[in-house]
Amino acid sequence: MQHAVGVLESGLCRYVLISYGHNALSGDSMRRMLMELSGDDAVFGHFGATGGYALAARRAMHEFGTGPETWKKIAVGQRKWANLNPAAMMFGKPMTEADYDKARWVVEPLRLPDNCLITDGGRAIIVTSLERARDLKQPPAVIMGMGQDHPSTAVAQSDWMAGPTGARKAGETALAMAGIRLDEVDACEIYDCFTYTVEITLQDYGFFKPGEGRDWLQGGTIEPGGSMPVNTSGGQLSEAYFMGLTPIAEGAMQIMGRCGKRQLGPETRTKSPEIIMISDNGGILESHSCILLRRW
Amino acid sequence: MSYDKPLPRINADNQAFWEGCRMHELRFQQCKGCGHVRWPPSDRCPRCHCTETRRLISKGIGRVYTFAVYHVAYHPGFAGDLPYTVAVVALDEGPHLLTNIVGCRPEQVVCDMPVEVAWEDVVDRITLPKFRPLSSAEGLG
Numbered sequence: 355m356q357h358a359v360g361v362l363e364s365g366l367c368r369y370v371l372i373s374y375g376h377n378a379l380s381g382d383s384m385r386r387m388l389m390e391l392s393g394d395d396a397v398f399g400h401f402g403a404t405g406g407y408a409l410a411a412r413r414a415m416h417e418f419g420t421g422p423e424t425w426k427k428i429a430v431g432q433r434k435w436a437n438l439n440p441a442a443m444m445f446g447k448p449m450t451e452a453d454y455d456k457a458r459w460v461v462e463p464l465r466l467p468d469n470c471l472i473t474d475g476g477r478a479i480i481v482t483s484l485e486r487a488r489d490l491k492q493p494p495a496v497i498m499g500m501g502q503d504h505p506s507t508a509v510a511q512s513d514w515m516a517g518p519t520g521a522r523k524a525g526e527t528a529l530a531m532a533g534i535r536l537d538e539v540d541a542c543e544i545y546d547c548f549t550y551t552v553e554i555t556l557q558d559y560g561f562f563k564p565g566e567g568r569d570w571l572q573g574g575t576i577e578p579g580g581s582m583p584v585n586t587s588g589g590q591l592s593e594a595y596f597m598g599l600t601p602i603a604e605g606a607m608q609i610m611g612r613c614g615k616r617q618l619g620p621e622t623r624t625k626s627p628e629i630i631m632i633s634d635n636g637g638i639l640e641s642h643s644c645i646l647l648r649r650w
Numbered sequence: 651m652s653y654d655k656p657l658p659r660i661n662a663d664n665q666a667f668w669e670g671c672r673m674h675e676l677r678f679q680q681c682k683g684c685g686h687v688r689w690p691p692s693d694r695c696p697r698c699h700c701t702e703t704r705r706l707i708s709k710g711i712g713r714v715y716t717f718a719v720y721h722v723a724y725h726p727g728f729a730g731d732l733p734y735t736v737a738v739v740a741l742d743e744g745p746h747l748l749t750n751i752v753g754c755r756p757e758q759v760v761c762d763m764p765v766e767v768a769w770e771d772v773v774d775r776i777t778l779p780k781f782r783p784l785s786s787a788e789g790l791g
Binding site: 393400401416515 | 655657658659664689690715717718719720721722724725736746747748750762778780
């Protein structure tokens with residue numbers, strides 16, 4: 355996204371298409387990519403992303419007392435959004451907290467519903483100047499702030515698995531560029547490869563103090579009708595996994611008012627969104643980007 | 651029975667480490683500039699960029715920094731081991747090593763638990779550094 359803004363601002367391009375498409379579910383390329391990422395960790399039976407995030411999540415349990423009681427609020431809350439989204443893979447498949455508790459372990463402490471989906475499909479966004487966007491068919495979602503931070507080190511060498519991750523600095527940078535405070539954000543679309551990623555991102559953005567996520571999530575905070583809706587399409591956990599395009603496309607669609615039954619506002623008993631905070635994350639908490647979108 | 655799990659891919663960078671393992675020694679690079687003991691191996695220090703190193707042999711004692719219990723075998727070689735424990739061990743000398751915890755059940759593992767190296771000679775030329783709970787005798791020593 356920052357590259358897109360760069361080539362637009364420099365006049366090299368007028369419109370930038372950012373797209374993602376993958377037959378990740380029916381093909382084997384996602385699995386192969388994750389296996390190749392393992393390198394010599396495979397010697398010890400350590401594979402893929404779930405294992406890496408399980409290491410991070412376990413360290414967080416030790417450092418600030420999080421755990422499945424926190425993560426299930428995220429998994430169940432996002433599933434409620436997915437059930438308002440006919441395009442979601444988990445549409446028509448409601449999940450209760452009891453269902454979460456009964457779900458099988460994949461790599462403990464992560465259960466199956468703590469993991470994102472693997473999806474066939476794709477998603478795309480178009481970035482252009484506000485001047486051009488104003489004349490287009492859809493109302494624009496205006497980029498008001500961006501930030502990145504990339505701690506980079508592999509998870510086995512990392513000592514920030516329990517935060518602060520790159521989300522801290524990326525979030526602060528985006529808020530500063532936008533000239534707003536965190537409490538002016540109306541909703542979040544958080545890169546949610548795993549439930550723990552949502553918790554640590556919201557925590558590092560400053561929505562709650564370390565370990566207070568469980569209390570913050572009580573009472574349906576992130577759900578339809580909640581005070582801080584999060585991952586309103588169902589997210590990668592319950593809608594579809596299109597890397598960073600899942601959260602950013604949903605954030606833009608919500609700002610544009612194109613989300614049907616899951617539209618933020620009176621339809622879902624939530625605040626009509628003026629500002630949405632969106633994250634992207636790479637590796638095992640190794641890189642982070644944050645974007646703030648606002649209504650024009 | 652033949653060994654059916656992945657083996658380390660030995661290259662110029664990690665050769666000294668795996669040769670050490672064969673001798674039941676945990677060999678690391680220690681920076682001559684700043685003293686930082688590093689893993690994985692690299693041609694310069696990630697802290698001070700100095701290229702000079704000396705060999706440091708770890709005592710093989712550390713603590714479980716974090717761990718994960720696998721309930722799914724992503725490779726058929728591990729199917730018979732489920733559930734098994736992958737851990738990051740923080741060695742007393744500094745490096746964090748990805749490994750397995752053996753010699754206790756997964757539910758007995760906790761973060762910060764003291765552990766010691768447990769060598770596993772898996773094939774002729776390869777020995778894996780795994781870790782087990784620190785024996786009380788070692789702990790007293």
